Amino acid sequence: MEKGKITLNDIARIAGVTIGTVDRAMHNRSGISEKTRQKILDIAKEYDYKPDIIGRSLSMKRKRLKIGVLLRREPTFFWDHAARGIRVAAKEMEAFGINPQIEYFHMTSGFTDEEYIAMYRSTLIQMNEDHKNAFILVPVNHPFLVEDVNFLNKKGIPVVTLNDDREDSQRIFHIGPDTYQSGRVAAQLTGGLLSGQGRVLLYTANYSSSGYFLRKKGFMDKMHESYPDIHITERNQKTVLEAFYGGDVDIRSFDCICNIDGATVSEGVALLKQKGDVDFIKYIGFEINSDVKEHLADGSIHAVISQDAFSQGYFALRMLCEYLVYAKQPKYDRMFVRCDIILKENMIINDRIVNPYFMGD
């Protein structure tokens, strides 16, 4: 008997029982004597039994895995990529009958916080009525979120948090950007580009997100450690217009703009172009979309750091499925996607580049 190639049927034959009994032993099901269970487990161990995933999958066909996914809506380029990552992973796992149902919720304008929470919660309840096997959620910042996650968990419905985390909840794991580290990467790029000298304008429209706060902190920490001679001016006005041209700002006195806030990058560059200042200042941003690609191509953006939403979605679904199908526990309960540095010359412009980004097409 070749090691590792043994099947449940083989074990049954060796143990002198039937396959049903073997199954009971392997899955710690009830209705089996301790003695037979031990005998069977010993045999399994001796012959290094590994369950055949595809036999199991075929048999599992009867109950397809329904996974509820609740994402944000804006910025759309970002969340579209996340949804795409989820669909690609689902397609890869289609052998296991994964069936993700993706819903979105808006966080932009026109509603009070309470109204958002209510909308979010009602969507969640509605999705759950369809008897989901698991959820992938982008959490909102409200105590109920923890309650609901814990409730689902108690009912045996695991929850994964995407992009934002609630460590105080019983989500089984989290996948998101390493925002602090991405700030450090931006600082190293900036410092290298300025040879450790000069003036930097650091801009964010939105510090309310803890992600942006952490990114700024990463940027500042790395600057203080490695480039103490660079002078940093923070601006966090609501619009790039105010930030770059409001008050008594002389934009040309800066050597570099670092735009912490991924959502306003292309807007910021467009403004510099319009004012005729774009050639006098280096621009470093976050995240990539088609506008940003154009700015990279024509040289008006030097670099962006991407912690791509696609990978977040892809790995969230994939690791969740491995958890559901193989009972494989992720190594950590908090994981991050890579910080990719994207310049004109290494941005991906065609699909001859093999890459998870394109595997689903």
Place this chain on the structure above:
Amino acid sequence: MEKGKITLNDIARIAGVTIGTVDRAMHNRSGISEKTRQKILDIAKEYDYKPDIIGRSLSMKRKRLKIGVLLRREPTFFWDHAARGIRVAAKEMEAFGINPQIEYFHMTSGFTDEEYIAMYRSTLIQMNEDHKNAFILVPVNHPFLVEDVNFLNKKGIPVVTLNDDREDSQRIFHIGPDTYQSGRVAAQLTGGLLSGQGRVLLYTANYSSSGYFLRKKGFMDKMHESYPDIHITERNQKTVLEAFYGGDVDIRSFDCICNIDGATVSEGVALLKQKGDVDFIKYIGFEINSDVKEHLADGSIHAVISQDAFSQGYFALRMLCEYLVYAKQPKYDRMFVRCDIILKENMIINDRIVNPYFMGD
């Protein structure tokens, strides 16, 4: 009948035939009347039949897919990663019973070209005697390679080329680095770092490889286009010692060393450290290993560009399996892996970063 969820059994029932006949129709097998075949195909189309990959796989278990893989040996860190990518992909596809047999051949020293070719070829023949279903090969530069690839292809054994390509052969597709583009990326990094001014030492131990030649060309092209004021000195001595300190070289007259030749990067940096020159010059290299990681961490290397061997192996096996199992033709017959820019702050130092590099562990 839900669209797309129809099975062969359903079709058989609808057509009033048995599943064996449906199978004959779907696979263009002989022994079926044109009329029944048409009827069955029409039904399949109408109900949007998609074969269930996992049913097929289970049934295919009887003939596991044996794939022969022939890689180089040196530099080991590189080919170990390629082999690892292949194993990870095989594990991911284990549902389909993929069984890669990986062999290596040396290209270093002590043999004539003819002897190498003979060794390579005998290994290939030996592997093929085990009735492989497909091959992944790192080609050697000899006409016989084309002959053998074409011979295998004619016998219905597809061949994929890895890292190097032979476009004149009938390999079904190629995956490798985009060496020309990686040279351009290095040039953009260098140019940015020097703000378009200064002197660069461009070093390669080995121009005989067409990969290094193309990389150099990419570097030069981008420099001429974007940073015409940077002065470039080429050195291609056999050792870094000769290149950096041989003749009348004053290494400190350079602002930056760009080391085209991925295999000598850590050696070069170690030499600069030993001579006390490392703080006076920026270093840009290619490929990453544990030594290079240390140099990145302590700041003696500014950046490396990685076209990781892992991905080459991973995608080669994966796309080959998709070809064998689903008959899925890759979009292009020549594909490249990404050029990743790696600085101290974004190099991956722990496995909390979700990444194909770590998916197999």
Place this chain on the structure above:
DNA sequence: CTGAAAGCGCTTACAG
């Protein structure tokens, strides 16, 4: 030219 059946490796409802 077509049918009937076994088999891939597992899970699960049912019978005893």
Place this chain on the structure above:
DNA sequence: CTGAAAGCGCTTACAG
């Protein structure tokens, strides 16, 4: 506590 059997969706060797 254990067994016997059906079934997941496909492929294939054999019978007619």
